[in-house]
Amino acid sequence: AVAIRLEDYASAPYRIDTVDLDIQLNPRAATITARLAISRQDGTPEGTDLVLDGDALELFGLAIDGLPLTQDRYTVTPDKLTLNEVPTHPFVLEIVTRINPDANTELMGLYRSSGTYCTQCEAEGFRCITYFLDRPDVLSVYTTRIEARKGEAPVLLGNGNLIQSGDLPGTDRHFAVWHDPHPKPSYLFAMVAGDLAHVADTFVTSSGREVDLKIYVEHGRENRCAWAMDSLKRSMKWDEEVFGCEYDLDIFNIVAVSDFNMGAMENKGLNIFNDKYVLADPETATDQDYANIEAVIAHEYFHNWTGNRITCRDWFQLCLKEGLTVFRDQEFSSNMRSRPVKRISDVRLLKSHQFPEDAGPLAHPVRPRKYTEINNFYTATVYEKGAEVVRMLKTLLGPDGFRKGMDLYFERHDGEATTIEAFLACFSEATSTDLGQFARWYEQAGTPQVDVKSQYNAASGDLTLEINQMISPLPGQPSSDPSVIPLRFGLIGPNGDDMPPSSVTGAKVQGDVLILEDKTQSVTFSGLPSKPVLSLLRGFSAPVQLEAHQSADDLLFLARQDCDPFNRWQALQTRATQDLISLAAKAVANQPLKADPQLVDAFGDVLTNEDLDPAFRALALQLPSEADLARDTGMNVDPDAISAARSTLRKALGSAHANAFKSAMSNRPTGTFSPDAANAGQRALANQALGYYAASGENDIEAVLTNAFDRADNMTDLIAALTLLVHDGLPSAEQRLEAFRKRHEDTSLAMDKWFMVQATAALADGLERVKALTAHPLFDFANPNRVRSLVHAFATGNPTQFARIDGSGFEFVADNVIAIDQRNPQVASRLLTCFRSWRAYEKTRSAHAEAQLLRISSAEKLSRDSRDIVERCLQ
Ligand code: B3K
Numbered sequence: 001a002v003a004i005r006l007e008d009y010a011s012a013p014y015r016i017d018t019v020d021l022d023i024q025l026n027p028r029a030a031t032i033t034a035r036l037a038i039s040r041q042d043g044t045p046e047g048t049d050l051v052l053d054g055d056a057l058e059l060f061g062l063a064i065d066g067l068p069l070t071q072d073r074y075t076v077t078p079d080k081l082t083l084n085e086v087p088t089h090p091f092v093l094e095i096v097t098r099i100n101p102d103a104n105t106e107l108m109g110l111y112r113s114s115g116t117y118c119t120q121c122e123a124e125g126f127r128c129i130t131y132f133l134d135r136p137d138v139l140s141v142y143t144t145r146i147e148a149r150k151g152e153a154p155v156l157l158g159n160g161n162l163i164q165s166g167d168l169p170g171t172d173r174h175f176a177v178w179h180d181p182h183p184k185p186s187y188l189f190a191m192v193a194g195d196l197a198h199v200a201d202t203f204v205t206s207s208g209r210e211v212d213l214k215i216y217v218e219h220g221r222e223n224r225c226a227w228a229m230d231s232l233k234r235s236m237k238w239d240e241e242v243f244g245c246e247y248d249l250d251i252f253n254i255v256a257v258s259d260f261n262m263g264a265m266e267n268k269g270l271n272i273f274n275d276k277y278v279l280a281d282p283e284t285a286t287d288q289d290y291a292n293i294e295a296v297i298a299h300e301y302f303h304n305w306t307g308n309r310i311t312c313r314d315w316f317q318l319c320l321k322e323g324l325t326v327f328r329d330q331e332f333s334s335n336m337r338s339r340p341v342k343r344i345s346d347v348r349l350l351k352s353h354q355f356p357e358d359a360g361p362l363a364h365p366v367r368p369r370k371y372t373e374i375n376n377f378y379t380a381t382v383y384e385k386g387a388e389v390v391r392m393l394k395t396l397l398g399p400d401g402f403r404k405g406m407d408l409y410f411e412r413h414d415g416e417a418t419t420i421e422a423f424l425a426c427f428s429e430a431t432s433t434d435l436g437q438f439a440r441w442y443e444q445a446g447t448p449q450v451d452v453k454s455q456y457n458a459a460s461g462d463l464t465l466e467i468n469q470m471i472s473p474l475p476g477q478p479s480s481d482p483s484v485i486p487l488r489f490g491l492i493g494p495n496g497d498d499m500p501p502s503s504v505t506g507a508k509v510q511g512d513v514l515i516l517e518d519k520t521q522s523v524t525f526s527g528l529p530s531k532p533v534l535s536l537l538r539g540f541s542a543p544v545q546l547e548a549h550q551s552a553d554d555l556l557f558l559a560r561q562d563c564d565p566f567n568r569w570q571a572l573q574t575r576a577t578q579d580l581i582s583l584a585a586k587a588v589a590n591q592p593l594k595a596d597p598q599l600v601d602a603f604g605d606v607l608t609n610e611d612l613d614p615a616f617r618a619l620a621l622q623l624p625s626e627a628d629l630a631r632d633t634g635m636n637v638d639p640d641a642i643s644a645a646r647s648t649l650r651k652a653l654g655s656a657h658a659n660a661f662k663s664a665m666s667n668r669p670t671g672t673f674s675p676d677a678a679n680a681g682q683r684a685l686a687n688q689a690l691g692y693y694a695a696s697g698e699n700d701i702e703a704v705l706t707n708a709f710d711r712a713d714n715m716t717d718l719i720a721a722l723t724l725l726v727h728d729g730l731p732s733a734e735q736r737l738e739a740f741r742k743r744h745e746d747t748s749l750a751m752d753k754w755f756m757v758q759a760t761a762a763l764a765d766g767l768e769r770v771k772a773l774t775a776h777p778l779f780d781f782a783n784p785n786r787v788r789s790l791v792h793a794f795a796t797g798n799p800t801q802f803a804r805i806d807g808s809g810f811e812f813v814a815d816n817v818i819a820i821d822q823r824n825p826q827v828a829s830r831l832l833t834c835f836r837s838w839r840a841y842e843k844t845r846s847a848h849a850e851a852q853l854l855r856i857s858s859a860e861k862l863s864r865d866s867r868d869i870v871e872r873c874l875q
């Protein structure tokens with residue numbers, strides 16, 4: 001496959017001002033007639049060929065201004081339709097194509113999910129429906145006529161507003177015509193047709209327009225939409241209040257489908273969602289599910305301005321809409337919930353997903369410069385690191401400067417397909433700031449490592465920091481230039497209060513933020529009467545890996561005293577990570593393992609500190625994951641040793657604080673279930689405590705867990721108890737798994753959890769259990785959620801079984817990649833990324849992993865998606 005490069009960008013030679021689609025739906029043969037109003041762009045020479053994109057289409061008709069084209073006027077290849085002798089004046093091109101929705105297993109373009117016709121066009125799915133200039137800088141006004149059998153699809157939905165509908169007399173068919181007045185790229189096109197129920201509500205915008213809101217679901221699921229609807233209304237209000245963005249159509253529709261390659265899709269006025277991010281009730285959804293629904297509903301809604309009104313010029317600019325929109329949804333959730341808790345959760349996600357990506361063979365800049373398959377670039381780097389870059393911009397410019405830049409961006413680029421340069425120029429002009437060096441955050445891959453050594457001079461009262469930044473060499477990036485790093489700091493005095501320095505030299509300072517710009521910098525704080533404890537990178541003010549060389553005592557001091565909640569959390573994590581990594585090294589050397597008693601005490605303090613928010617305590621009690629520890633170990637990773645280290649500390653904590661955990665685990669919210677942050681936080685702490693009690697060695701553990709399972713009245717508590725029973729391999733696990741299955745077998749999203757609990761059990765026969773589950777009657781390779789809940793969950797959430805020393809875990813996942821790739825390349829290539837850190841394993845495991853990657857790469861008929869990932873992994 002050929003690489004597409006940013007430097008080769010050229011605008012399209014033709015424009016398509018309007019698109020009229022007529023879609024005749026039938027399960028195995030849908031006929032699409034597209035009428036495209038085409039004209040030459042200024043500067044395009046007369047006679048330039050018109051080259052349209054297509055993907056596995058059957059062409060049934062081709063006409064220009066009503067006259068059928070003779071065969072010599074065009075050529076068709078599997079992915080292109082080329083017209084020659086193109087009229088010099090504007091013309092209408094009519095194209096008739098036929099596709100088979102039922103045979104579409106890739107879930108790109110037009111397909112059916114449980115009988116409902118739906119579409120997915122981002123990034124390049126529109127070309128699976130008709131021939132088109134399928135690129136984001138071609139903006140057109142769409143009118144869509146949909147026709148289907150009335151019994152099969154009583155509901156017909158398109159983008160924009162419904163302008164006409166009716167029955168076709170003498171037939172069993174009916175139709176609807178939708179018109180979207182906003183010019184949009186083809187990737188935002190959508191249609192849905194099916195037998196769906198809906199819930200309805202309204203929202204009055206700031207200028208007083210009433211918008212009809214509807215959420216469409218399969219019949220019988222209407223009572224699980226309330227939270228999604230509530231989240232939508234809160235998002236609409238928030239975007240008006242915080243960004244001045246008002247909704248711009250009279251209708252906003254959401255459709256939930258059960259077969260979807262990713263989370264959701266922001267099609268103009270017609271968002272299509274994986275039902276996992278819509279459906280919730282206390283019986284089947286966890287608190288985390290509720291929080292995710294709130295965030296994804298907001299994210300897709302926010303795209304209406306950042307993505308749809310202003311879109312990307314080309315796919316290299318993906319972070320222009322994604323990073324910015326993730327930042328916006330993170331801010332929304334922070335306002336709805338606890339800001340520190342949200343920040344800690346987001347940073348956990350960044351470090352566990354993005355940092356490893358950025359340190360291995362799949363590393364790429366936030367704005368990549370080349371790709372062979374764009375679907376492989378919907379990554380944690382583009383999304384999550386992209387959001388961090390926007391957050392740093394806000395830190396550097398301040399809230400007012402940031403808002404000025406955003407306002408200018410909306411004003412200047414509304415209705416355009418634009419670039420990162422244009423985005424940054426708005427901030428630069430609005431605040432008169434040079435962002436030249438800042439732009440490197442978009443250009444360079446890799447996580448900057450920031451090393452800080454400090455020295456206090458008691459005689460002068462000076463504290464001097466020697467600060468170094470660097471990015472380790474990466475494939476294709478042997479060297480790098482220094483980044484602008486906003487480093488939020490505090491200097492904490494012995495009583496726990498921040499000590500303000502009288503002056504700072506050696507770096508720019510804005511309030512409590514040091515702005516690092518050079519590879520090495522020496523920064524001096526003066527006027528400090530005693531030696532402070534340094535609190536650096538407060539709030540995780542930049543996506544860097546900080547090494548501040550702090551003593552164990554200083555870290556424990558910060559964990560207890562820092563006024564910045566993020567750093568309080570981070571200090572204990574750092575301290576625990578150090579201890580766990582040294583325990584793992586002992587495990588490798590077959591030495592006895594014993595947890596550090598000081599650390600055990602520090603965790604006890606968090607548990608019993610009633611001044612802290614329960615949600616914060618729940619997070620602070622959570623040990624770094626095995627994947628986090630593997631990442632921080634660097635090379636020669638032995639997952640068994642890491643697991644042994646982690647269970648040693650868990651047991652030590654459980655037994656040292658068994659009584660405190662026992663009382664915390666029974667402190668649950670009472671009364672009617674509410675998914676709000678306060679109630680969810682209380683449940684999180686109680687279940688975290690239950691988990692530690694399960695590790696305490698007390699003799700009533702099994703009774704405590706079965707009791708927790710049996711009396712749980714919501715999914716959060718139920719799945720927490722079930723997870724512990726299964727993961728600890730307790731005898732009553734099987735019976736409770738069976739009870740769960742009986743209760744929830746008709747609820748697919750709940751059964752995903754049942755599969756996932758078993759997939760992530762680190763038991764000696766974990767792999768055999770997962771293999772057996774692939775033959776379970778409820779397992780279905782065609783359903784992406786089910787595949788993710790079993791195979792993907794195993795590969796990413798069961799590190800010891802995935803990386804079994806005999807290589808059988810890798811082999812199982814590789815078998816699945818190869819099999820799934822035949823039907824759904826996007827799901828397969830995503831699964832394949834679980835091998836990306838293969839070189840970091842100790843040599844036996846890395847050899848097994850390499851063998852599997854080589855086997856995948858030599859498989860016959862590998863998709864472009866999987867081929868791209870496997871080749872980059874092996875490079
Ligand atoms: N924009 C979509 C993602 C599309 C993925 C295409 N492979 C959802 C989102 O980020 O909001």
Ligand code: ZN
Binds near residue numbers: 299322325
């Ligand atoms: Zn998005």
